[in-house]
Amino acid sequence: MIEARIGKRIAPSLDSAGFSLDIEFQALPGVTALFGALGCGKTLTFDAIAGFARPDTGRIMLDDRILFDAASNVHVTPQKRNCGYVLQHDGLFPNMTLRENLLFAADRLPRLERHRRVSETLERFQLTEAVGRRPQDLSYGEKVRCLLARALMSAPQVLLLDEPSDGLDAPSRTEFHRLLRAVRGDFRIPILLATDDLEECFQLADEMLVLRDGRIAQSGRPLEILEGPASVEVARLLGISNLFQAEITALDPGRNTSRLRFQEHELTGTYFPGHLLGDRVWLCVRAGDLRVAGRNGARAETNQVPAKLLCVSEMPQAVRLEFSGDISVELARNEFERQKDNKDWLVEFPPAALRVL
């Protein structure tokens, strides 16, 4: 288990605005994703854990070892931390073959053990055929496998992966995910995965930390976070585009209903615990949860909002419709085919899909 409390301030300079990192988390064996956009502090967090950046405050514990403690001035060197670190943008030594790269990482093991371990690792990561090649002659997929293999050579107590699948094509990515799941099962160490790919979080992560501006905006299981983003910022990071300012006009816990007003429309939702009548809130609805219908002269029914279709864009598995009032809807393609001749549109907000923040 790794427990980290890291505070670090980077003063503004000519070419960068200042940055301050202030996070606290613990990660158990399994995959913990650090999810966030560029510049949210993922790499700095990893550098602090691996010993390449010295925090100003805080404490980092790996199992029962103290790696860093500001109060007692402990700062273990990177060599002694026993962290497997897969750096962003490669890091395989270009002057060594794949085998030499692995041997380099296993240097502290006794000679026989070292060679046994290398052969074993080559097999596990399906690199046996590429063993004599240099990194520049490897495919992206092989490179990533080799990086992972090298980081695991010294039997680390924690594995740090900094956007490892960045730049991989879809098949290599799928293969890498499969490999990482196997590693998670075999090694039983905390694996921290920095990523800006939400799908990757869902596919791999047991826990997820949403990072924003050097802070943890929310943590929990990926599905929990998607179902209940803690703030409008988190909702935006998760790609939820329908976020509207709204006011609660009625709340009835007995019948489990509520009414909301947004943009001159009245919507009925389920009861929102913890909110009061008259609260100004953010209404948050996922684009895939909305439905559409043709108006065809009929009056709008409950929770239907008349809107003008502005733009249609194709997505891999669906069609995305942009309506007036900043409403976006994602429809299955066959559903859109049925509806595409509508003149006037109604957007329906199913009560169960409404969340307030």
Add this chain to the structure above:
Amino acid sequence: MTANWFPLWLSLRVAVLATLISAAFGLWLAWVLANREFRGKDLVDAVVTLPLVLPPTVLGYYLLVVIGVSSPLGHIYESLFGTPLVFTWQAAVVASTLHAIPLLTKSSRAAFETTSRNYEKAARAVGASDWRVFWRVTLPLSRRAVAAASLTAFARALGDFGVTLMIAGNLPGKTQTAAVGIYDAVQRGDTRAARVLVLALSVVTLGIVYAANRLGSRPVAE
């Protein structure tokens, strides 16, 4: 009359030794400047640059003070080797080394700082000591730039004049290097000897600088 090649051979011998010494010291210093943060780092950097900009007479004077017969270092040298250091060809090595170090240090530091950061990080993360990282990762990855820097330093060492004249003197057949020999020949009015040395020195130096540029312009990791 055959030309006197002694000054040229002496220059080459002095330059080779000076380059070796400055490589050992300069690479270490370059590594420290590229990898360590400490107070007064900028000052160290400035002091290293000084030999490039100070007049040779100033440098020569400092060296006379530091390694002269009455200085502690001069005493130590004399008790070890039996003769004073100043006005020997070994003093010419010291003079050339002083000029070679800044070139080697500055270029190597730049190479260390640009070529291999990510790789060094990766190497240290898997537990490699600084020494191992340097020999197995940093140096191999910046070898072209370091080789180019060493060649430039060699060319500079080959052509040192002012400091050499001040601390090694102008003893024909003993401490007279090519650069000093040219000066001496011109003073004597022996233009033929001067011309031979000038031509030889120019050709050798041109070849070295050309090679250094070729090395430096190629990609570092092939």
